[in-house]
Every structure is written in structure tokens, then in C-alpha cells.
Amino acid sequence: MTTHYLVLSALLFAIGGVGVLVRRNAIVVFMCVELMLNACNLAFVTFARQHGNLEGQIIAFFVMIVAAAEVVVGLAIIVTIFRTRRSASVDDANLLKY
Amino acid sequence: MSTLTAAPITAPTIEYGELAPMLIIFGAAMIGVLVEAFTPRYLRKSIQMPITVLSMVGAFALTVWQGVRGVRSAAAMGAIAVDGPSLFIWGAILLLAIVSVLLINDDDHFVAEAAAVPGSAEEDQALSQGGAHTEIYPLVLFAVGGMMLFPAANDLLIMFVALEVMSLPLYLLCGLARRRRLLSQEAAMKYFLLGAFSSAFFLYGTALLYGFAGSVDLKAIATALSTVGGQDALLFIGAATLGVGLLFKIGAAPFQAWKPDVYQGSPTPITALMASGTLIAAFGALLRVFWVALGDLDAEWTPVLWGVAILTMVVGAVLAITQTDIKRMLAYSSIAHTGFLLTAVVATGKESQNANALSGILFYLLAYGFATVGAFAVVTMVRDPGGEAGHLSRWAGLGKRSPLLAGIFALFLLAFAGIPLTSGFFGKYAVFAAAVAGGAVQLVIVGVVTSAMAAFFYVRVIVLMFFSDPAPEGPTIAVPSMGTAAVVTLSAAATVVLGVFPQPVLDLAHTAAQSLFVR
Numbered sequence: 001m002t003t004h005y006l007v008l009s010a011l012l013f014a015i016g017g018v019g020v021l022v023r024r025n026a027i028v029v030f031m032c033v034e035l036m037l038n039a040c041n042l043a044f045v046t047f048a049r050q051h052g053n054l055e056g057q058i059i060a061f062f063v064m065i066v067a068a069a070e071v072v073v074g075l076a077i078i079v080t081i082f083r084t085r086r087s088a089s090v091d092d093a094n095l096l097k098y
Numbered sequence: 099m100s101t102l103t104a105a106p107i108t109a110p111t112i113e114y115g116e117l118a119p120m121l122i123i124f125g126a127a128m129i130g131v132l133v134e135a136f137t138p139r140y141l142r143k144s145i146q147m148p149i150t151v152l153s154m155v156g157a158f159a160l161t162v163w164q165g166v167r168g169v170r171s172a173a174a175m176g177a178i179a180v181d182g183p184s185l186f187i188w189g190a191i192l193l194l195a196i197v198s199v200l201l202i203n204d205d206d207h208f209v210a211e212a213a214a215v216p217g218s219a220e221e222d223q224a225l226s227q228g229g230a231h232t233e234i235y236p237l238v239l240f241a242v243g244g245m246m247l248f249p250a251a252n253d254l255l256i257m258f259v260a261l262e263v264m265s266l267p268l269y270l271l272c273g274l275a276r277r278r279r280l281l282s283q284e285a286a287m288k289y290f291l292l293g294a295f296s297s298a299f300f301l302y303g304t305a306l307l308y309g310f311a312g313s314v315d316l317k318a319i320a321t322a323l324s325t326v327g328g329q330d331a332l333l334f335i336g337a338a339t340l341g342v343g344l345l346f347k348i349g350a351a352p353f354q355a356w357k358p359d360v361y362q363g364s365p366t367p368i369t370a371l372m373a374s375g376t377l378i379a380a381f382g383a384l385l386r387v388f389w390v391a392l393g394d395l396d397a398e399w400t401p402v403l404w405g406v407a408i409l410t411m412v413v414g415a416v417l418a419i420t421q422t423d424i425k426r427m428l429a430y431s432s433i434a435h436t437g438f439l440l441t442a443v444v445a446t447g448k449e450s451q452n453a454n455a456l457s458g459i460l461f462y463l464l465a466y467g468f469a470t471v472g473a474f475a476v477v478t479m480v481r482d483p484g485g486e487a488g489h490l491s492r493w494a495g496l497g498k499r500s501p502l503l504a505g506i507f508a509l510f511l512l513a514f515a516g517i518p519l520t521s522g523f524f525g526k527y528a529v530f531a532a533a534v535a536g537g538a539v540q541l542v543i544v545g546v547v548t549s550a551m552a553a554f555f556y557v558r559v560i561v562l563m564f565f566s567d568p569a570p571e572g573p574t575i576a577v578p579s580m581g582t583a584a585v586v587t588l589s590a591a592a593t594v595v596l597g598v599f600p601q602p603v604l605d606l607a608h609t610a611a612q613s614l615f616v617r
Contacts, residue, residue, distance in 0.1 A: 006309075013302055020295050029291055036298035043305035051312040056305075059255050059314065063301065066262045070294055073266045077273055077286045083215050084283060090291065093284040096359040 005046040012039035026078045026088045030071075037067045113173040116164065116180045119157040119188055120250075123243040126153030130236030146235035150199055153239065158192040161185055165610075172252055172616050176315060179252040179386070179616045186460050186610035187249045187382045191375050194467045195242045197588055198371040199235075200581035201475050207365045208234055209274045209282075216279040231274060237267040238371065245375045249382020252390075252616070254304040254314040254340075257383055261300060261347070264379060265293050268372060275365040277485030285363025292346070292356045300343025306336030307391075316391040317617050323394045337392055337399065344387060347380035350440060351410040354433045358421075361429035366486060369425065370474035373432055374467035381439060381463060385456065389446065390615050396446050403444045407541060411437030411548040419555045423488045424477055427555065428470070431514055434552050435466055441545050442529040445536020449614060454535060457611035458528030461604055465513070465521035465596050472589025473510040476503060479576045479586075487573035493559065495568025500575045504563045506590050511556040513593045516549055521596030524604065 012035055019032030041060045048056025082088045114121065126149050133145050165185045173180050202208075208231055211224030244264025251257035273286030308314050310332040311322035323333075346353040361369045392399060414434030421427040439462055442455040480487045480496065480503075487493065497504035513520035516527075526549065530542045578586065596603060 009305075013298075016298070017295075020291070026287060026291065030294070033291070033294045033298055036295075037301060040298065040301040040305045043302070044308060047305065047309035047312075050309065053312065055313060056308055059304075059308070062255060062259060066259060069262065069266060073269055074290055074294065077269060077283070077290050080212065080273065081283050081287050083213075084280060090287070093287055095281050095284055096288070096363055 002046045002050045005042060009039045009042040009046065012036075012042065024089050024091050026081070026090050029090060030074050030078065034067060034071070037063060110175045112175075113171065113180075116169055116171060116173045117178060119160045119164070119192070120243055120246045122153050122157045122160065123239055123246065126150065127236045127239035127243060130239060134233055134236065142232040143230065146232050147199075147203055150235045150239055151196060154192050154196045154199065154242070158189060158196070161188045161192065165189070170613055170616055176317070177253050177256050178247070178250050180250065181616035182610035182613045183382065183385075183456060183460065183615055184250040186607060187378055187463075188246050190378055190460070190464045190467060191242065191245050193464075194374040194378070194471055195238070195245075195371065197468075197471050197585050198367060198374070199238060201367040201370055201471070201478065201585045202234060202238060203581050204367070204478070204579050205230070206276060207367050207478065209276050209279065212274055234271060234274065237271055241267040241271070241371070242375065245379035248379040249386060251383065251386070252316055254307065254316070254319075254387075254391075257387070258297070258301055258304060261297055261343075261383075264376065265297070268368070268376070269293060271368045272360060272364040274368075275363070278363075281363040282365065283363075285360045288363075289356055289360040296343050296346035296353065299339045299346075303336045303338070303340025303343060306332045307340065310336055316386065319391040320393060320617070323392075333395075334398070337395065338402075340387065341399070341402070344380065344384045345406060348377060348384060348436050348439075349433055350406050350436050351413040351433065354410065354413060354436075357433055358417075358426045358429040361432070362423055362425045362488070366425070366474050366478045370471045373428070373470045373474065377432070377436070378463045378467060381443075381459060385443060385459070386615055388443065389452065390617060393446070400444055400446070403440060404538070404541060407437050407440035407444055408544050409437075410434070410440060411544055413437075415548040415551040415555075418552065421555075422490050424490055424493065424559075425474075425486075425488060427490070427559075428473060428477075431552060431556070432470070434548060435462075435514070437548070438526060438529055438545055439463070441533040441538060441541045442536075444541060445533040445538045447536050451532070451536055453608075453611045453614055455529075455532035456614065457604070457607040458525075458532040460607040460611060461600070462525035462529050464603065464607075465525040465593070468589045468592040468596070469510045469513040469521060472586055472593065473507065473514075475582055475585040475589065476507045476510070479503065479578055479582060480573050481576050482573050490559065490562065492569065492573050494562050494566040495572065496575075497564035499568050499572065503575060506586060508560045508563065509590055509593060511559055513597070515553040515556040517553075519594075519597045521593045521600070523597060524600040525596075528604070 016032045016036035020029050023029050041063050044056040044060045170181045210229035214220035244260050247260035248264055251260050269290040272289050273283045275282035310329050311319040349357040414430050418427050418430035442459050445455050513522035516522040533542045
């Protein structure tokens with residue numbers, strides 16, 4: 001029964017997506033993106049099981065590496081902004097608009 | 099399980115020769131990282147710059163050579179397609195990247211010490227010591243390598259990795275402006291958060307299409323469209339989320355919100371690179387996914403892209419009129435151009451029709467890319483004491499104080515507007531003609547109307563420059579360095595030549611598009 005895992009993956013993806021839209025702290029927003037990526041991983045592994053090939057499991061590894069690289073870049077940017085503004089809130093970054 | 103262990107492992111074949119242009123760029127990027135680690139600070143720039151330019155020139159020469167040889171294959175076990183459109187896109191990206199690097203090479207665009215807080219003593223110290231981040235060169239090389247891989251990727255995993263390789267360095271580069279650092283850092287954060295969000299959508303779409311087809315190979319997905327039944331939910335949701343990720347990258351409405359912020363906040367040379375290179379790469383990838391993998395599903399996705407194209411054109415043209423910042427205005431103009439290009443994507447049909455549309459898109463992208471890089475190069479030269487003179491009112495009377503510069507900028511604006519004898523005219527003509535041939539007449543009508551609206555705000559800037567009195571405390575015109583002067587000259591020359599003798603390049607785009615995407 002792989003359906004349950006797919007439903008779980010969809011739920012995690014949705015939670016992550018809603019989190020990105022409603023949370024205000026850049027770090028938390030970023031963690032929600034990571035949650036979305038991990039939901040994708042769960043879907044990949046489940047489909048790999050369903051189709052009986054290994055492709056999905058290999059892809060999951062690639063996604064982990066990419067997510068790790070993204071953490072490096074993302075935290076660098078967020079920490080720089082925090083040092084400048086003493087705040088990591090995405091609402092405070094409001095100089096660019098309209 | 100025993101079959102897994104017993105099966106002999108055969109090594110994959112990789113056509114290094116065909117992938118050489120990309121491998122050179124990535125190789126040079128890694129050498130650049132080593133240079134950062136092992137050479138003294140004062141030597142780095144004089145080593146990095148030649149490495150960057152030479153590798154790009156070499157990669158361009160190899161791309162041309164492959165075009166002459168007529169290479170057309172799915173290299174690396176079908177994972178990377180080296181075909182006519184790929185080679186044209188590679189050539190275009192490399193040319194525009196070489197031009198952008200000349201602009202990036204100018205000293206005073208990038209921050210002296212990225213880790214120093216703006217306005218702090220550390221920053222003053224770094225500035226007075228002449229600090230510079232030469233890491234920008236390898237970062238640019240990685241971004242360009244990603245841009246080349248993205249449209250050539252023939253399976254969705256490679257495409258996802260390429261998307262990230264292209265985007266991650268750009269997120270960092272966006273935050274490295276020397277002046278107005280708060281804006282620059284904010285642009286980097288917005289671009290990063292929204293970019294990561296959209297790539298998660300891209301990945302979820304990939305996962306669902308993998309569930310549908312049992313493979314992420316574009317050709318396998320195309321085959322599965324006719325053989326797999328009863329999985330429509332996976333297919334449609336997958337295609338839609340994948341589309342969201344791709345439309346975000348080209349900046350189509352309603353996913354355009356990042357573009358003005360990022361274009362305005364980033365260092366202008368990086369904006370030039372993004373506005374030209376990323377757009378070309380993302381369009382190549384979008385076309386490959388929708389035409390190769392989802393080609394037989396066009397009855398379902400064409401109506402959606404119709405709506406997106408109309409919305410993008412209207413949003414871009416209308417909001418550009420209200421802008422007061424020159425870089426923001428150019429960003430909205432870029433959104434409008436994305437809409438014009440989308441009209442040709444919608445016009446799919448028979449193979450000859452597709453080839454027609456594709457060649458129009460390729461020509462348009464190249465022409466638009468040169469005009470964009472040139473326009474942003476001019477923007478870097480008009481300066482206030484605190485940095486570039488962004489506000490449009492500061493540009494008043496520029497034509498009286500510096501007729502040459504204002505004249506060249508006017509040329510780029512006319513090319514954006516699509517006036518005859520500039521490159522933009524033939525680009526727009528080719529794209530709209532393909533759309534009409536594909537039966538999207540209503541779309542072209544919207545396109546022509548929004549083009550007229552867009553012409554209004556381009557001409558408004560020209561009027562402002564030539565027919566207003568200069569402000570008494572007007573901006574200074576920086577004496578251009580060799581690099582900037584070369585960029586402006588090259589872009590202006592390309593804009594005129596493509597507008598007066600477009601035939602060779604049109605033929606080249608036609609030849610490249612003739613074979614369509616390899617399957």
C-alpha cells in the first residue's frame with residue numbers, strides 16, 4: 001500500500017507550502033522549503049517502490065545534496081541580512097517595492 | 099533481490115567531446131576556486147579574469163565547431179541533448195556572458211568585504227584597503243555552466259540539478275553590490291526564498307511525473323502519455339507544478355513578483371547577466387519540457403499558457419508605465435518581453451510550424467539579450483554621488499549633456515519597443531508571425547496592443563532625455579572603462595546589425611531549429 005506514503009508526502013508538501021506563505025522568520029520560511037524538498041524525496045522513494053526500479057531512490061540522493069548546497073547559500077544570505085538589520089523577519093525587508 | 103546483485107554493472111558512456119563546451123566552463127570554475135585558495139590576494143584578479151574570459155571564448159569556439167560538424171545526439175546515456183537548439187542557446191549564452199563579464203570586471207560594482215556590516219568600521223577599512231571579492235568570477239562561471247546545462251538537460255533530474263547550479267551562484271551574486279547594500283541584500287534574500295520555493299514546486303512536479311511514467315527521462319514521459327492509462331491526476335498535477343517552477347524562472351505572470359525587486363537590487367552587471375542569460379536558458383528548458391515530454395498533451399496546456407501569456411504581457415506593460423526607477427522599468431519591460439515570447443510557445447502544431455516558432459524564439463532571445471546587456475551597461479555609467487542614478491527624473495536632459503550616451507540608450511529602448519531597423523523589430527516579427535501561423539491570432543492582437551503600450555514608456559524615457567532641461571545638480575557621466583565601453587559598443591553594434599542585416603542570424607536560428615529538439 002504505497003498510497004498512504006503519497007498522501008503523507010502531499011500533506012508534508014502542503015504544510016511546507018503554507019509555512020512559506022504565512023511564517024515571517026526567514027529561517028523558518030527556509031525550513032519550510034526544506035520540508036517541501038523532503039516531501040518530494042518521500043514521493044520519489046515511494047514511486048521507486050511502486051515501479052520497482054531504483055531511479056527514484058537515486059534521485060532522492062541527488063535532492064539531498066542539492067538541499068545541502070542550498071542550505072549553505074541560504075544561511076549565508078540570511079545571516080548577512082541579520083547582521084545588517086538585527087532581524088531575520090521577511091517583513092522587515094521592505095525597501096524594494098512597487 | 100538477487101537479480102540486483104547478480105546483474106553486471108556496465109559503465110555508462112559519456113561523450114566528452116560533445117559536452118566539452120560545458121565541461122570547459124565547469125573546469126574553469128573549479129580552477130577559479132583553487133586560485134582563490136592558493137594565490138595571494140593581489141594576484142587573484144589578474145589570474146581570474148583571463149581564466150574566465152578564455153574559458154568562455156574556448157567554449158564558444160567549441161560550440162561553433164560542433165555546430166559546423168552538425169552534432170545532434172542525446173549524449174551521456176540520453177541525459178543531455180546536444181542538438182541544434184542547444185548549440186544555438188549555448189552560443190548565445192556564452193556570447194552574452196563574455197560581454198557581461200567585461201562589465202563585471204569593472205572595479206567598483208562589487209562589495210569590498212561582503213561579511214562587513216554596511217556602514218561599519220570594517221567596511222570602511224576594507225574599502226580603503228581596496229578589498230575585492232574575486233570569488234565573483236568562479237561564481238559567474240558556475241552560473242553560466244548551469245545556464246548551459248539547463249536547456250540541454252534531457253531528463254528532469256539533470257534539469258533540476260542544472261536549475262540549482264544556475265541559481266545558487268546568482269543568489270549570492272545578487273547580494274554583493276558595493277553601494278546601496280541593504281537593497282542588494284534584500285534582493286538576494288527575496289530571490290533566494292522565492293527561487294527555492296519555486297524549485298520545490300519543480301521537484302514535486304518531477305516526482306509526480308516520475309510516478310506517472312516510471313522514469314524522469316523526457317522521451318520516456320512522452321511515450322508514457324499514450325501507454326499509461328488511469329493516472330491522469332498524477333500527470334496533470336505533475337505537469338502543472340513543473341510548469342510553475344519553469345514559469346517562475348522565466349518570470350511569467352503571476353510568478354513575476356521577484357523580477358523587479360531582484361533586478362533593481364542586484365549589482366547592475368549581474369542584472370545584465372541574469373536578464374539575458376537566465377531568460378534564454380529558462381526558455382530553452384521550458385520549450386524542451388513542454389514540447390518534448392508533454393508535446394502530446396498540448397490540448398491541455400495550451401489554454402493555460404494562453405492565459406499566462408496574456409497576463410504576462412499586460413502586467414509587464416501596464417506596471418512598467420508607473421515605474422520611476424530605471425532598473426525596475428527595465429525589469430517590467432523584461433516581463434512584457436517574456437509574454438511576447440510566450441505567444442510563440444503556445445503556437446505549437448505540426449513539425450514545420452514548431453521549427454518556425456522555435457527559430458523565432460531563438461532569434462528574439464539573442465536580439466533581446468544584446469539590447470538588455472547594453473542598456474544595463476549604460477545604466478552603470480550614469481551616476482549620483484551615492485551610486486547609480488536610478489530615479490528616472492535624474493535622467494532628464496541627459497541628451498543635452500551627453501548626446502552620445504543618451505543616443506545609444508535611445509537605440510536600445512527603440513530595440514525593446516521593436517522599431518524597424520533595430521534587432522527588436524525582426525525578433526518581434528518572427529515571434530508574432532509564428533504565433534499567427536499557429537492560429538493564435540487573438541494572442542498576437544493582445545501582443546501588438548501591449549507592444550504599443552510598452553512603446554509609450556520607452557519613448558517617454560527618450561523624450562525625458564532629449565526634450566527636458568537638465569537638472570542643475572544632475573548625475574555625472576562616468577568615464578567608461580575599456581570594458582564598459584566595449585560592452586556598450588558591442589551591444590549597440592549587435593542591435594544595429596541584427597536590425598539591418600538579420601538574415602545570416604535568422605538563417606542560423608532557422609537551421610538550428612530545423613531539426614527541433616532531439617528525442
